[in-house]
Amino acid sequence: MRKFLNKIISYIYPNRCISCGKVQKEAAFCDECRKSCRPLPKERCAGCNQCVLNCTCSLGNSYEGLVSAYLYAGTARDAILHFKFHARPEIKSPFGEEVARLVCERYKNIKFDGIVFVPMTRKGVRERGYNQCELLSLVISEELGLPIFPGGLVKIREGDKQRKLSSAARKKNVKSLYKCMDDMSGKTILLIDDIKTTGSTLNACANELKKAGAVTVYACTIATAL
Numbered sequence: 001m002r003k004f005l006n007k008i009i010s011y012i013y014p015n016r017c018i019s020c021g022k023v024q025k026e027a028a029f030c031d032e033c034r035k036s037c038r039p040l041p042k043e044r045c046a047g048c049n050q051c052v053l054n055c056t057c058s059l060g061n062s063y064e065g066l067v068s069a070y071l072y073a074g075t076a077r078d079a080i081l082h083f084k085f086h087a088r089p090e091i092k093s094p095f096g097e098e099v100a101r102l103v104c105e106r107y108k109n110i111k112f113d114g115i116v117f118v119p120m121t122r123k124g125v126r127e128r129g130y131n132q133c134e135l136l137s138l139v140i141s142e143e144l145g146l147p148i149f150p151g152g153l154v155k156i157r158e159g160d161k162q163r164k165l166s167s168a169a170r171k172k173n174v175k176s177l178y179k180c181m182d183d184m185s186g187k188t189i190l191l192i193d194d195i196k197t198t199g200s201t202l203n204a205c206a207n208e209l210k211k212a213g214a215v216t217v218y219a220c221t222i223a224t225a226l
């Protein structure tokens, strides 16, 4: 019965490529669009062995590592913008599955206690209808069999729009925006965000988690901006 219903539903609402909209078997990138998503550069930092764009050597970094599925450009960028701003919550699945795959591959020796996602303010969630980082976390949690810490982080107030600020101003802006509501003593945490730009949001969040007792925080995002 369930199968039959699904068939009807997929007939009425056919799955489409999340980027070009071509009707296909599942809501994911079509082959062509997947190929045009740019991966991160291969060069690794000699210090931390991270992708050069996500080097964690620099002083004041509160997270131990970061993996990103794509470069924030082209097809991947368009799809992320749809996911965030054009009411396309279903894009969580292909993105979440890809990030989960990378986490397995790159962090295979790390035993995570659970997941914390970068929160939005309650007003922000109300306006958008969902927090895309939370949706992403649900997929990753299922894929990896990890719990999501319910009281992980909350966003206390709206900061200025990060996109318009310089790197120094971003750092100042995100300080004290986030608060950890749980005791994270001794925990190893997987922190989830959508895009890493300067890393100031991830840093502010990881910092809060460490203040709450977390020992290590590894981050993952769909994309890294150049």
Ligand SMILES: [Zn+2]
Pocket (backbone or CB within 6 Å): 017, 018, 019, 020, 021, 022, 029, 030, 031, 032, 033, 034
């Ligand atoms: Zn496509």
Ligand SMILES: [Zn+2]
Pocket (backbone or CB within 6 Å): 045, 046, 047, 048, 049, 050, 055, 056, 057, 058
């Ligand atoms: Zn480095």
